[in-house]
Amino acid sequence: xxxxxxxxxxxxxxxxxxxxxxxxGNGRKKRSQCxxxxxxxxxxxAEVAAINDEPLMAVGRLDQHTEGLLLLTNCGKFSRSVTYxxxxxxxxxxxxxxxxVDGVIGDxxxxxxRNGGIEIxxxxxxxxxxxxxxxxxxxxxxxxxVGERAKRSIRDSSAxxxxxxxxLSIKEGRNRQVRKMTAAVGFPTL
Numbered sequence: 001x002x003x004x005x006x007x008x009x010x011x012x013x014x015x016x017x018x019x020x021x022x023x024x025g026n027g028r029k030k031r032s033q034c035x036x037x038x039x040x041x042x043x044x045x046a047e048v049a050a051i052n053d054e055p056l057m058a059v060g061r062l063d064q065h066t067e068g069l070l071l072l073t074n075c076g077k078f079s080r081s082v083t084y085x086x087x088x089x090x091x092x093x094x095x096x097x098x099x100x101v102d103g104v105i106g107d108x109x110x111x112x113x114r115n116g117g118i119e120i121x122x123x124x125x126x127x128x129x130x131x132x133x134x135x136x137x138x139x140x141x142x143x144x145x146v147g148e149r150a151k152r153s154i155r156d157s158s159a160x161x162x163x164x165x166x167x168l169s170i171k172e173g174r175n176r177q178v179r180k181m182t183a184a185v186g187f188p189t190l
Contacts, residue, residue, distance in 0.1 A: 008075035009054070011045055015070040021061040033064075036072075045072065059083060060095075060173055068097070083173065092171035097178045098137060098146060101187035105164045109185040110134050113168060120180040129181060130172060137165035163190060 015021065016039075023037045023046065036042050036058060046056045054074035059082050062070055073079050085092045112118060116131035142165040164187075168178055179189045 007054070008073060008078045010059075010075075010078065011056075011072040013039075013042060013070045013072055015062050015067055017067045018064060020064050021058045021070060023056065023058070042072070063176055063179075066097075094133070094169050094171050095173065096133075096167060096169040098142060098165060098167055099178055099182060100142070100163055100165050100190045101182050102161070102163060102190055103187050104162045105136065105166055105185075105187045109187055110136065110166070112185045113166070113181060118181055118184045120174070120177065120184055122175075127174065129170070129177070132171075133167075133169040135167050137167050139165065141165075 013036075015036075019034045019036060019039065022035055025033065025035060037046055042056075056072050056074055057076070057079055059071035059073055059079045062068060071082065081087075082093055084090065113132060113134045116129045118129045119126055120129060121127050166182070168181070170177065174180075182189045
């Protein structure tokens with residue numbers, strides 16, 4: 001069955017580093033916090049959507065220290081289908097993350113990430129990851145494709161030790177999942 005989305009609007013945003021993936025803060029807003037609605041381009045779109053009584057929402061989340069593609073929509077049904085799965089069979093969309101990790105990641109760690117079964121979580125809420133597509137990314141390729149902030153923050157290996165890049169594609173979307181996965185195999189995300 002197809003997904004019927006009357007009047008659904010979807011916007012693509014390159015979420016900058018340092019911005020929270022939400023429109024409203026949870027409690028008191030810290031001075032240093034920047035929310036999606038604080039970005040001029042997003043504020044304009046949100047204002048137009050509000051006129052039509054169609055509040056804008058983020059589809060999924062990227063944490064404050066992550067930059068990249070974030071979808072915005074006025075349709076809760078679309079947001080849920082992308083976040084939790086499409087259709088009655090709950091087919092999950094694959095999301096690709098490029099990650100700079102501390103150290104030179106080896107074949108054993110790549111295989112562990114690829115094969116899944118890494119136990120991550122917080123406290124009593126632990127779960128095992130599913131298999132994922134993983135590959136090493138050469139530094140030159142990473143420098144060409146990552147965002148401006150990442151280009152500035154790519155760690156100088158001569159001063160701070162070696163780093164490496166991996167492309168990690170997952171279908172889940174747990175809280176800080178990619179960071180927890182790379183740390184669990186001994187290569188924390190920078």
